Amino acid sequence: MKLIFNYIQSNTKHIPSQEKDVDLPEELKRRYLPLCDVNEIQIIRHYTELSRKNYGIDTNFYPLGSCTMKYNPRVNEDLAKLQGFSDLHPHMPASHAQGALQVIWELEDNLKEITGMDAFSLQPSAGSQCELLGVMIAKKYFAEKNETRTKIIIPDSAHGTNPATAAMCKFQTVTIPTDDRGNMDINEFKKAIGPDVAVVMITNPNTLGLYEENLSEIKDLAKENGSLMYCDGANMNALLGISKPADQGFDMMHLNLHKTFSTPHGGGGPGGGALGVRSFLEDYLPVPRIKKENEQFVFDSNKEKSVGKIHSFYGNFGILVRALSYLKSWGSDIQKVSQIAVLNANYLFCLLKEDFDVPYDRRCAHEFVISAKNFGEKSTINIAKRIIDYGFHAPTIYFPLIVKEALMIEPTETESKDTLDEFARVLKTIIKELKEDPELVKNSPHTTPGRLDEVKAARQLNLRWMPKES
Amino acid sequence: MNFIPHTKEDISKMLSVVGCSTLDELVSEFKPKLSELKIDNPLSEIELVSYITSLSEKNSAMKYFVGGGSYDHYIPSVINHLVSRGEFLTSYTPYQPEASQGVLQVLYEFQSFICLLTGMDVSNASLYDGASALAEAALLSSAHTKRKDVFVDDGLNPEYLKVLQTYCDGTELTITNTIDKNTACVISQTPDFYGNIKNPQGLIDMAHQNNALFINCISDPTSLAILKTPGEFGADVVVGEGQAFGIPKSFGGPYLGFIAVKQFLTKKLPGRIVGMTMDNQGNEGFVLTLQAREQFIRRERATSNITTNQTLLALTATIYLALLGKSGLQNVARASYHRAHLLHEKLRKNGFDSINTNPFYNEFLVKSPKPSEKIIADLMECDIFGGIDVGDDKLLVCCTEKNSLQDIDSYISAVSK
Ligand SMILES: Cc1ncc(COP(=O)(O)O)c(C=O)c1O
Numbered sequence: 001m002k003l004i005f006n007y008i009q010s011n012t013k014h015i016p017s018q019e020k021d022v023d024l025p026e027e028l029k030r031r032y033l034p035l036c037d038v039n040e041i042q043i044i045r046h047y048t049e050l051s052r053k054n055y056g057i058d059t060n061f062y063p064l065g066s067c068t069m070k071y072n073p074r075v076n077e078d079l080a081k082l083q084g085f086s087d088l089h090p091h092m093p094a095s096h097a098q099g100a101l102q103v104i105w106e107l108e109d110n111l112k113e114i115t116g117m118d119a120f121s122l123q124p125s126a127g128s129q130c131e132l133l134g135v136m137i138a139k140k141y142f143a144e145k146n147e148t149r150t151k152i153i154i155p156d157s158a159h160g161t162n163p164a165t166a167a168m169c170k171f172q173t174v175t176i177p178t179d180d181r182g183n184m185d186i187n188e189f190k191k192a193i194g195p196d197v198a199v200v201m202i203t204n205p206n207t208l209g210l211y212e213e214n215l216s217e218i219k220d221l222a223k224e225n226g227s228l229m230y231c232d233g234a235n236m237n238a239l240l241g242i243s244k245p246a247d248q249g250f251d252m253m254h255l256n257l258h259k260t261f262s263t264p265h266g267g268g269g270p271g272g273g274a275l276g277v278r279s280f281l282e283d284y285l286p287v288p289r290i291k292k293e294n295e296q297f298v299f300d301s302n303k304e305k306s307v308g309k310i311h312s313f314y315g316n317f318g319i320l321v322r323a324l325s326y327l328k329s330w331g332s333d334i335q336k337v338s339q340i341a342v343l344n345a346n347y348l349f350c351l352l353k354e355d356f357d358v359p360y361d362r363r364c365a366h367e368f369v370i371s372a373k374n375f376g377e378k379s380t381i382n383i384a385k386r387i388i389d390y391g392f393h394a395p396t397i398y399f400p401l402i403v404k405e406a407l408m409i410e411p412t413e414t415e416s417k418d419t420l421d422e423f424a425r426v427l428k429t430i431i432k433e434l435k436e437d438p439e440l441v442k443n444s445p446h447t448t449p450g451r452l453d454e455v456k457a458a459r460q461l462n463l464r465w466m467p468k469e470s
Numbered sequence: 471m472n473f474i475p476h477t478k479e480d481i482s483k484m485l486s487v488v489g490c491s492t493l494d495e496l497v498s499e500f501k502p503k504l505s506e507l508k509i510d511n512p513l514s515e516i517e518l519v520s521y522i523t524s525l526s527e528k529n530s531a532m533k534y535f536v537g538g539g540s541y542d543h544y545i546p547s548v549i550n551h552l553v554s555r556g557e558f559l560t561s562y563t564p565y566q567p568e569a570s571q572g573v574l575q576v577l578y579e580f581q582s583f584i585c586l587l588t589g590m591d592v593s594n595a596s597l598y599d600g601a602s603a604l605a606e607a608a609l610l611s612s613a614h615t616k617r618k619d620v621f622v623d624d625g626l627n628p629e630y631l632k633v634l635q636t637y638c639d640g641t642e643l644t645i646t647n648t649i650d651k652n653t654a655c656v657i658s659q660t661p662d663f664y665g666n667i668k669n670p671q672g673l674i675d676m677a678h679q680n681n682a683l684f685i686n687c688i689s690d691p692t693s694l695a696i697l698k699t700p701g702e703f704g705a706d707v708v709v710g711e712g713q714a715f716g717i718p719k720s721f722g723g724p725y726l727g728f729i730a731v732k733q734f735l736t737k738k739l740p741g742r743i744v745g746m747t748m749d750n751q752g753n754e755g756f757v758l759t760l761q762a763r764e765q766f767i768r769r770e771r772a773t774s775n776i777t778t779n780q781t782l783l784a785l786t787a788t789i790y791l792a793l794l795g796k797s798g799l800q801n802v803a804r805a806s807y808h809r810a811h812l813l814h815e816k817l818r819k820n821g822f823d824s825i826n827t828n829p830f831y832n833e834f835l836v837k838s839p840k841p842s843e844k845i846i847a848d849l850m851e852c853d854i855f856g857g858i859d860v861g862d863d864k865l866l867v868c869c870t871e872k873n874s875l876q877d878i879d880s881y882i883s884a885v886s887k
Pocket of ligand 1: 066127128129161207234235256776777
């Protein structure tokens with residue numbers, strides 16, 4: 001489709017014309033601005049047409065594992081856009097931003113109750129930035145205790161951002177293999193835990209969609225060893241109102257507000273991150289903190305131990321409004337979310353078990369991983385592309401890395417039984433097609449643009465439009 | 471509310487397929503069990519709207535003469551309509567390009583816009599915000615030069631400096647005050663936090679003589695419509711905050727971090743990058759590319775840990791730039807410039823001292839003849855948020871095309887009481 005740079009039209013003039021040029025020294029002035037003018041109607045058509053080339057939750061079932069693609073209640077969009085929030089300047093003094101501070105305060109409060117953590121920072125922009133913040137806190141915590149700890153233990157099923165975070169903070173990752181029940185191998189863990197281990201970073205339920213069965217023992221060993229327990233809480237959609245990570249023994253955890261608390265994923269973001277800690281780590285959280293003094297909310301930047309700051313202002317505030325609204329809608333019924341998320345995943349898992357290889361045959365949490373390895377190499381990508389033809393978004397594929405030809409499926413609680421039945425039927429049909437007409441599947445999708453050449457994209461880089469003039 | 475479509479019958483049928491008799495039994499493995507949750511009762515939509523609206527109304531509505539990293543530029547109406555389309559809003563990272571051509575093309579256009587404005591070769595598809603984008607640029611420069619010292623020019627936004635310091639502490643980089651053979655990068659903001667437009671040439675040359683990278687940080691990128699591009703000056707990396715491009719102030723987020731580099735740094739970029747390619751029918755299309763840099767493939771050897779980014783804000787900025795176009799963006803910049811210079815002149819006539827040592831764009835620093843707290847309070851009385859108090863009775867004031875001549879007069883009458 002035509003690029004926005006290829007229109008030459010009249011300008012709609014949202015801003016009155018300014019003929020008078022700026023009075024700046026020539027050596028600071030721009031000589032040439034290579035943008036074009038496009039009229040509003042054309043822009044509406046251009047981006048509306050682009051939107052139609054995109055699957056979203058609103059248009060298609062989107063069972064992308066580990067991403068919690070649940071329905072995003074529309075009312076929350078309106079609430080985040082209320083003028084009192086959207087027009088509020090971040091430098092506004094606390095006295096004139098009481099409503100905004102109350103949003104942050106109440107959200108922190110609810111998250112504390114749900115996770116059992118003692119304090120939250122809502123500054124991080126997403127889960128990965130929470131991890132970074134958590135590891136920075138661990139680093140400072142041990143530095144202050146004069147302990148040299150250089151390692152972070154991470155299971156091999158973990159998301160790539162866990163070891164990437166460890167490396168950013170110059171920790172060495174110790175990778176622990178997964179046992180045949182899908183848990184972090186406890187014997188290997190025992191060998192790895194030692195005085196040089198700063199953090200044990202665990203995703204629970206893990207990325208195989210399985211509850212870590214040895215958590216209690218892992219926690220005891222970590223504590224005895226003086227290591228901090230970090231929970232990657234990307235999968236909290238399985239635990240709301242059912243079990244609290246603090247009770248499971250974690251000292252720190254993050255929540256991905258865009259996942260569990262249903263803020264729209266926006267084509268890749270924005271997200272919202274919430275880092276929770278136990279009280280002994282609270283003083284390390286970024287500033288400013290929000291305090292309540294005489295029924296007034298105030299900023300508190302006076303925290304000597306704080307690691308500092310990780311956002312230009314107070315985090316992705318608009319996402320916090322949506323997350324709080326979502327939480328208020330569910331209120332004390334929130335456990336229903338996780339119960340049905342787990343029911344949907346187990347139901348779909350049962351419908352598909354006969355047809356696929358099942359690497360870990362246990363009851364799953366809110367998602368599950370199956371393998372297409374019995375249909376031959378590359379069959380997962382072929383199945384994923386063929387799923388698109390049937391009007392569904394594909395699951396997460398080839399992740400976790402430890403499962404060959406993996407399909408990671410997270411239906412979420414907002415999908416009906418009918419949708420799950422239909423999805424299972426489609427997968428069974430595709431398997432039949434793989435046997436009867438493999439070319440049909442290999443050449444899919446047929447209903448959207450054809451399969452895109454990623455190798456060519458990486459070899460012959462074309463990352464931007466170039467103006468003709470230059 | 472209840473966003474679950476299941477009927478009771480659905481649930482019991484599904485439970486029997488799963489082999490459980492109750493939902494509680496289904497989740498009984500998750501330990502330890504929680505006894506009770508102290509959370510308020512659920513709200514219906516009508517109650518929710520009323521409650522959250524009441525919170526929003528506790529914030530004051532003001533006319534803004536304040537920037538400092540968040541700018542009150544006009545947002546054309548079309549943006550919200552397009553950005554709210556569910557196909558964009560409710561999609562995620564385009565892992566399946568065939569089902570995501572919309573977002574992918576938008577990001578390709580975004581990358582192009584950023585390159586065109588900054589005069590750089592390659593942009594990524596967004597980072598979180600201006601401050602963390604700057605920190606990522608410092609990490610990039612350290613990875614490229616294998617050095618650990620970071621030099622920061624005067625006049626960097628103090629909040630950005632705090633974030634940079636935090637990242638440096640965590641990642642074992644050091645902020646120093648010399649430029650030498652240990653310097654990974656030289657960082658300078660344009661215009662700087664106090665509004666000064668400095669010619670960066672001297673610093674760029676110093677950086678390059680020491681084989682360090684020069685990073686230019688941009689806080690209000692509408693300035694790029696009138697200022698010589700960092701690329702042309704010789705910057706190696708340009709980072710900044712894209713909020714000025716149609717994104718609501720929203721108490722500081724979600725905003726839009728951007729990063730653009732010269733060609734030789736392409737493979738060091740953090741985060742998602744979109745590239746053009748062909749499909750199997752020979753049609754042009756787009757995919758995420760250079761993924762071997764990223765955490766989900768490279769794990770501990772990735773260029774960054776970033777996963778979720780700020781795509782919807784990149785979409786917002788792209789539509790903003792398309793709508794304004796060349797003449798619109800120039801009008802924004804010229805109007806912002808002239809309003810700021812008009813207010814500046816009027817303030818000088820009313821006893822304020824001009825402090826800027828260089829030409830300025832739309833933000834400037836003045837010293838107030840009265841205590842600055844009093845000036846700010848007087849303005850607030852008139853529902854004007856009139857500046858950032860930077861201490862010593864100095865005020866950082868900002869104008870955009872939204873500040874009318876009448877607003878400027880109200881400002882002057884409030885401060886000359
Ligand atoms: C298990 C897990 N950990 C961490 C992340 C990173 O979170 P975010 O994308 O919010 O940065 C993700 C998702 O992307 C994830 O699935």
